[in-house]
């Protein structure tokens with residue numbers, strides 16, 4: 467099948483090309499650096515499928531253009547699908563597939579990294595030592611053992627993160643409309659959100675972004691949290707109302723903030739903007755706090771995850787080509 471692959475970086479091309487070469491019937495992959503949007507959708511001309519990533523614009527307009535060119539499959543090379551207008555895709559007869567399960571460890575371990583980095587101020591310690599400054603003022607952390615860690619969304623990634631935190635000796639509470647029985651047996655206590663906010667020392671977000679989770683972290687939920695709470699978001703940027711979080715940081719209600727995702731990341735992340743002026747004042751304000759660490763949507767970025775993403779994405783395309791819908795991971 468001929469596939470237009472959008473938002474590709476050298477590493478995408480490397481892993482997809484390697485996985486494609488292993489197929490009995492390789493696909494024709496046409497790589498594009500540009501994001502998929504209304505201006506670039508024409509690049510899918512002659513292709514039956516498009517392959518997209520987290521910040522591609524797969525809205526109704528774009529889908530309409532794709533359908534008009536004969537595209538019948540959107541193969542996402544990511545787990546989240548909040549960037550796709552699923553209703554429009556369904557109306558246009560376009561199937562949307564995703565990679566549901568590539569390496570939950572990659573993301574969970576990155577969340578752990580952010581949590582420990584913020585707690586022990588490693589981001590500041592790194593710079594101090596390089597400046598010949600070995601003072602410890604401002605670097606005081608806390609033992610993780612016995613701290614209450616709250617996991618919101620205990621699917622594949624949330625489960626791995628919860629188990630890692632249990633391994634650190636933390637007390638685990640969680641919220642998920644569909645509790646995970648294996649975690650209950652491992653010692654995780656499910657509580658409603660109103661009970662979660664005031665108990666948690668650390669809150670880690672692992673739920674999908676949808677209408678019920680948009681701005682889950684907002685001024686009201688922040689007001690109910692513990693003084694000095696740590697919030698970690700490796701889910702999706704829209705889970706957090708960034709302005710509310712900035713107010714929480716200024717009032718010291720929020721003691722630490724670790725982000726791998728940001729609600730307006732589409733214009734920033736995955737690119738080298740070091741020669742540009744940062745135009746996003748809200749993001750710029752976030753970067754001024756010493757107790758905030760931001761990474762540019764890299765939680766998924768391990769060798770194992772990229773290998774699995776490439777393999778599953780191409781398998782979805784192959785199954786679609788062979789009319790084996792039951793073997794695909796579809797979302798509509």
Ligand code: NAD
Pocket residue numbers: 545546547566567570573618619620621622623624641642643644672673674675678679700701702726727763764765766767
């Ligand atoms: P998953 O589908 O296995 O788990 C999601 C869990 O969230 C499910 O258990 C579901 O019941 C729960 N959930 C749904 N609505 C909820 C709500 N309102 N409140 C609380 N929980 C709710 O997904 P996953 O593979 O664990 O991935 C979770 C999210 O992580 C993805 O949706 C994606 O947005 C994000 N993600 C980020 C990266 C990254 O690189 N930063 C990589 C992969 C995934």
